[in-house]
Amino acid sequence: MAIRAEHEIHRRRLSRNLGVGLTLGAFVVLVFLLTVVKITRGDPMQGFDHTPESAPGVAQPAAGQGSAAP
Amino acid sequence: MTDVHVTADPKEAGFGDYVQLLKPRVMSLVVFTAAVGLLVAPQGVHPVVAVASILFIALGAGASGALNMWWDADIDAVMRRTSGRPIPAGRVEAGEALAIGLALSGIAVVMLGLAANLLAAGLLAFTIFFYAVIYSMWLKRWTPQNIVIGGAAGAFPPMIGWAVATGGVGIESILMFALIFMWTPPHFWALALFMNADxxxxGVPMLTVTHGKRVTRNHVLVYTILLAPVAMGLGFTGIGGPVYLATAAVLNAGFLWGALAIWRRDETVAQADGYRVEKRVFTFSLFYLFLHFTALLVEAALHSHGLGAW
Structure with missing residues (x-):
């Protein structure tokens, strides 16, 4: 005979697991939305593109290139 | 044949018990006042940043609530009003509350720093520290002035909301802080007058316990008198206006009337009618704060349409 364990404790565990799962899901969505907003609005950020910058957003010409222009 | 009876005590926590740890009723006040602080600020923020910031401020407030429940579990078990809380009821272990409080505090502060700015995050961190350490661990069991100084913890949220939008502190945010700070003592002492036995x-040294109810009634009146100019002063700043000032005038007259009634009353009369006036003033004080901040919101809406400002 199969054991059927229906108890208050199981309901509480289910509510806890669902609650934590949904909360984490909501947190992921929130961080994603925040990231999209921050990127699309161009908030201060550092792009790691290996371009030397004297200040954020002001790229320096690579060595030897600046004087080579006609 | 042998019958086996298993009587497992269902003490395991459900998700709702963890939500209770965060004091959702306090959180709702924090969400409201922080949102007003953010919305009335002269600079706007992106709606997603605003919603996220309010959520993280609320989460930080909830975390400090969990830390408070961890520290005060012994007191909560004794008091009728708090004996049903998750820790004294045995559904959540004290260590769990500590872990949740610390983890959520860290998440809330770091995320607010990333979502908004470092000043807002710093203010939130200080608020959590102030409520959990300065108020709960130190002042609450030590001095009858506990709620006077501890009230600062509840007063910070509009200041944090303002900092989210502006990145700074202004006379407006300081006066919003002062409004809640000065409102807290008469609000809680009105409650303490009829919850004194708890x-x-x-063994919490509330003013009613250490100095008696006569002194507490005097204090309610004095603090309500001191509160009025702070509330009215906010109306003359950039976020105030005629609507706020008219609302504040009516509400402060009402609160002063109630405080005067409390001050005039004798303890035997109060006991005879079941603290009717004290309970009425306590309920009024909740509306008092809610309506002041609602009036600020109305002013902000009017200002955005070129109306209402001085």
Whole structure:
């Protein structure tokens, strides 16, 4: 005979697991939305593109290139 | 044949018990006042940043609530009003509350720093520290002035909301802080007058326990008198206006009237009618704060349409 364990404790565990799962899901969505907003609005950020910058957003010409222009 | 009876005590926590740890009713006040602080600020923020910031401020407030429940579990078990909380009821272990409080505090502060700015995050961190350490661990069991100084913890949220939008502190945010700070003592002392037995049993040095109800009634009146100019002063700043000032005038007149009624009353009369006036003033004080901040919101809406400002 199969054991059927229906108890208050199981309901509480289910509510806890669902609650934590949904909360984490909501947190992921929130961080994603925040990231999209921050990127699309161009908030201060550092792009790691290996371009030397004297200040954020002001790229320096690579060595030897600046004087080579006609 | 042998019958086996298993009587497992269902003490395991459900998700709702963890939500209770965060004091959702306090959180709702924090969400409201922080949102007003953010919305009335002269600079706007992106709606997603605004919603996220309010959520993280609320989460930080909830975390400090969990830390408070961890520290005060012994007092909560004694007091009738708090004996049903998750830790004294045995559904959540004290260590769990500590872990949740610390983890959520860290998440809330770091995320607010990333979502908004470092000043807002710093203010939130200080608020959590102030409520959990300065108020809960130190002042609450030590001095009858506990709620006077501890009230600062509840007063910070509009200041944090303002900092989210502006990145700074202004006279407006300081006065919003002062409004809640000055409102807290008469609000809680009105409650303490009719919940005195609980505090006495738990050994919490509320003013009603250490100095008696006559002194508490005097204090309610004095603090309500001191509160009025702060509330009215906010009306003359950039976020105030005629609507706020008219609302504040009516509400402060009402609160002063109630405080005067409390001050005039004798303890035997109060006991005879079941603290009717004290309970009425306590309920009024909740509306008092809610309506002041609602009036600020109305002013902000009017200002955005070129109306209402001085």
């Amino acid at each position: 505090y006495e049993k738990a």
